[in-house]
Amino acid sequence: MRRPLFHKFSLIFGPRPPWNWLLLCFVSVSALIVLFGSSSSSAFDSVTFSIKSDIYTNYRRLKEQAASDYLELTSLSTGSSSHLKEIRLCGKEREHYVPCYNVSANLLAGFKDGEEFDRHCELTRDQEDCLVRPPRDYKTPLSWPLGGDVIWNANVKITKDQFLSSGSMTKRLMLLEENQISFHSDDGLIFDGVKEYSHQIAEMIGLSSDAEFLQAGVRTVLDIGCGFGSFGAHLLSLKLMAVCMAAYELTGSQVQLSLERGLPAIIGNFISRKLPFPSLSYDMVHCAQCGILWDKKDGMFLIEADRILKPGGYFILHGSSSSTKKGSMASPIEEFAQKICWTFIAQQEETFIWQKTIDALCYSSSKQGVIPPCRGQEDIQSSYQPLAPCIGGTASKRWIPIQNRSSKIQQDEFYDDFESSRLALRNYWSLLTPLIFSDHPKRPGDEDPLPPYNMIRNVMDMNARYGGLNAAFLEAKKSVWVMNVVPTGTHNTLPLILDQGFAGVLHDWCEPFPTYPRTYDMVHANGLLSDFISKGCSMKSLLLEMDRILRPEGWVVLSDKVGPIEKARMIATQIRWEARVIDLENGSDQRLLVCQKPFLRK
Ligand SMILES: *[C@@H]1O[C@H](CO)[C@@H](O)[C@H](O)[C@H]1NC(C)=O
Ligand SMILES: *[C@@H]1O[C@H](CO)[C@@H](O)[C@H](O)[C@H]1NC(C)=O
Ligand SMILES: *[C@@H]1O[C@H](CO)[C@@H](O)[C@H](O)[C@H]1NC(C)=O
Numbered sequence: 001m002r003r004p005l006f007h008k009f010s011l012i013f014g015p016r017p018p019w020n021w022l023l024l025c026f027v028s029v030s031a032l033i034v035l036f037g038s039s040s041s042s043a044f045d046s047v048t049f050s051i052k053s054d055i056y057t058n059y060r061r062l063k064e065q066a067a068s069d070y071l072e073l074t075s076l077s078t079g080s081s082s083h084l085k086e087i088r089l090c091g092k093e094r095e096h097y098v099p100c101y102n103v104s105a106n107l108l109a110g111f112k113d114g115e116e117f118d119r120h121c122e123l124t125r126d127q128e129d130c131l132v133r134p135p136r137d138y139k140t141p142l143s144w145p146l147g148g149d150v151i152w153n154a155n156v157k158i159t160k161d162q163f164l165s166s167g168s169m170t171k172r173l174m175l176l177e178e179n180q181i182s183f184h185s186d187d188g189l190i191f192d193g194v195k196e197y198s199h200q201i202a203e204m205i206g207l208s209s210d211a212e213f214l215q216a217g218v219r220t221v222l223d224i225g226c227g228f229g230s231f232g233a234h235l236l237s238l239k240l241m242a243v244c245m246a247a248y249e250l251t252g253s254q255v256q257l258s259l260e261r262g263l264p265a266i267i268g269n270f271i272s273r274k275l276p277f278p279s280l281s282y283d284m285v286h287c288a289q290c291g292i293l294w295d296k297k298d299g300m301f302l303i304e305a306d307r308i309l310k311p312g313g314y315f316i317l318h319g320s321s322s323s324t325k326k327g328s329m330a331s332p333i334e335e336f337a338q339k340i341c342w343t344f345i346a347q348q349e350e351t352f353i354w355q356k357t358i359d360a361l362c363y364s365s366s367k368q369g370v371i372p373p374c375r376g377q378e379d380i381q382s383s384y385q386p387l388a389p390c391i392g393g394t395a396s397k398r399w400i401p402i403q404n405r406s407s408k409i410q411q412d413e414f415y416d417d418f419e420s421s422r423l424a425l426r427n428y429w430s431l432l433t434p435l436i437f438s439d440h441p442k443r444p445g446d447e448d449p450l451p452p453y454n455m456i457r458n459v460m461d462m463n464a465r466y467g468g469l470n471a472a473f474l475e476a477k478k479s480v481w482v483m484n485v486v487p488t489g490t491h492n493t494l495p496l497i498l499d500q501g502f503a504g505v506l507h508d509w510c511e512p513f514p515t516y517p518r519t520y521d522m523v524h525a526n527g528l529l530s531d532f533i534s535k536g537c538s539m540k541s542l543l544l545e546m547d548r549i550l551r552p553e554g555w556v557v558l559s560d561k562v563g564p565i566e567k568a569r570m571i572a573t574q575i576r577w578e579a580r581v582i583d584l585e586n587g588s589d590q591r592l593l594v595c596q597k598p599f600l601r602k
Pocket of ligand 1: 102103104108
């Protein structure tokens with residue numbers, strides 16, 4: 001088996017790091033000089049050139065700094081003080097552990113009527129700290145794009161029965177050799193039907209092919225119960241952003257398999273609460289045998305689907321041929337669709353499509369039986385708001401039909417902020433990422449190495465602000481996608497992120513993130529620690545959670561004030577991360593903490 005990367009990575013970030021860390025310091029400091037020196041300049045290239053001489057004159061000083069930094073850390077980790085004791089590894093039963101979804105604990109606590117399957121973090125607190133370890137035969141995922149089609153069997157939890165019964169279009173997979181699962185093959189070995197399906201949907205909404213989705217305003221898709229992500233993978237290849245959302249599953253998880261393939265996915269439920277997305281977020285909501293009983297609960301789930309759909313957006317339902325007679329699945333929904341101003345567009349076999357109105361007045365008209373618009377607070381600010389029997393988003397200035405959307409993002413009061421954060425991050429990452437993205441450091445201006453050196457696919461920005469990191473990655477043409485997280489209680493910029501066609505979600509970082517272990521290759525947080533400390537939550541829990549969601553040999557990049565960064569470095573040592581603090585050396589108290597998670601087995 002070919003896995004040479006392992007060795008290359010451990011050579012660089014192995015036990016003898018000073019030289020490599022020097023390079024990292026060198027690159028990072030120049031990055032930060034650019035980052036903080038860029039506010040007065042608008043052209044990236046000119047900024048780079050103007051700082052180049054500074055980099056070289058500062059080089060010797062940085063080298064010394066890095067060496068002393070390393071010595072200091074070594075003395076810390078060899079441990080005189082007892083509070084730096086390493087955190088133990090969790091037991092084998094936690095290999096695929098997702099906090100907050102313990103059904104038996106939820107039942108014991110009295111949750112019922114489906115709510116036992118919902119997220120209840122209050123019941124999983126107060127557990128002893130431990131590091132979730134990888135399964136015994138865990139292997140680093142194959143790099144993108146091959147990793148999108150082939151995953152390692154041992155990395156996910158799936159039973160033989162689930163494997164054998166996977167037959168539906170979006171769930172098709174195949175065992176290759178004995179340790180890999182394949183979802184697709186270019187030589188047509190596996191016929192998955194997803195392309196034909198996507199084409200059919202395009203035709204049903206009046207397009208000549210699915211290549212026209214973007215022109216027709218369909219850019220972001222929420223794929224509920226996504227199978228193993230094959231439909232989403234196809235949409236991504238058409239440059240759409242498809243996010244998979246499915247319930248927590250103990251085995252054969254759709255979310256775990258999708259993320260393992262490098263496809264955007266998050267655990268989420270239609271039970272009693274609103275989804276952690278603002279109103280008017282998606283151009284299309286798709287459900288192929290997703291298991292949601294849309295006509296139940298007085299149509300509340302449909303109202304929620306309506307809330308997150310943009311005006312003129314599409315709701316697509318695909319049923320199985322065995323369980324439904326033609327039309328019978330759609331008719332209860334059809335009745336309700338009129339109450340929420342949806343128009344039935346087309347049916348072909350088991351596929352049904354509705355379109356949300358573009359007329360916000362439709363809901364407020366005096367028509368009988370139409371669900372009224374919501375009053376008061378328009379958009380959700382937390383992940384725990386109950387479903388509400390009213391229509392959201394009608395008074396929003398984001399009420400713009402998807403067919404009319406201009407290619408530019410909305411310019412509003414955040415525009416200046418947005419531009420500067422985008423520029424800063426673009427510069428910052430163009431300099432910092434060469435180390436992370438390749439097996440050898442590179443100078444600004446060098447070409448990026450070709451795959452397979454590019455080992456980063458799933459990125460989480462824990463404090464995404466305006467999505468600047470995501471934009472920077474796109475601009476650098478990295479084949480990554482970013483889960484842009486907007487912490488609850490901060491300025492809610494999520495609508496601005498989603499309106500750029502990015503993936504994003506609201507989340508309270510005092511709680512675990514709804515994902516499986518080892519699902520991200522990199523987590524990044526700028527300014528989160530400071531905000532977090534002021535909220536009074538445990539930084540240790542936060543870093544342990546980062547460790548849980550990060551795959552072995554994944555990266556953590558934290559940028560913050562010196563106080564929180566020093567504290568985080570102490571904890572990083574306990575979590576056994578390879579950690580380095582980088583000082584800006586410009587008199588500011590801003591620091592960078594760059595860490596790599598080790599590949600621990602026992
Ligand atoms: C789930 O909750 C039950 C009952 O409280 C407990 O015994 C069990 O250990 C929990 N499981 C996990 C994985 O935490
Ligand atoms: C959308 O575009 C169409 C055609 O370009 C135009 O007639 C219509 O008024 C626009 N609607 C809105 C809400 O801007
Ligand atoms: C150092 O960088 C910070 C970060 O923005 C900046 O505000 C500050 O002006 C810089 N300090 C000096 C002395 O250049």
